[in-house]
Amino acid sequence: MTDSEISLKTAAARALMGRCPCCGKGKLMKSYLKQVENCSVCGESFGQIRADDAAPWLTIILVGHVFLPFAFMVNVRRPTVADASTRLQTRRTGAG
Numbered sequence: 001m002t003d004s005e006i007s008l009k010t011a012a013a014r015a016l017m018g019r020c021p022c023c024g025k026g027k028l029m030k031s032y033l034k035q036v037e038n039c040s041v042c043g044e045s046f047g048q049i050r051a052d053d054a055a056p057w058l059t060i061i062l063v064g065h066v067f068l069p070f071a072f073m074v075n076v077r078r079p080t081v082a083d084a085s086t087r088l089q090t091r092r093t094g095a096g
């Protein structure tokens with residue numbers, strides 16, 4: 001490996017930090033879901049790389065795991081007055 005070659009581990013770590021995988025200094029994203037066309041420091045081209053729906057899909061997966069338990073908590077059936085009345089009748093008659 002020469003000095004100009006970058007290991008996959010280093011490139012992936014730089015990209016996960018939002019930095020250019022090539023130089024590690026320039027920004028990789030210009031907004032939350034949009035990448036830059038070229039690195040502002042080293043000029044590496046990223047325009048040909050398309051992630052398509054990967055970023056929104058990953059966001060939905062992560063946010064879904066956070067909010068899904070709350071959705072189940074809200075969807076719990078609460079006892080009604082009719083349920084309480086039925087329970088009281090059952091207790092009085094001894095049936096059930």
Ligand SMILES: [Zn+2]
Pocket residue numbers: 020021022023024025026039040041042043044
């Ligand atoms: Zn760069």
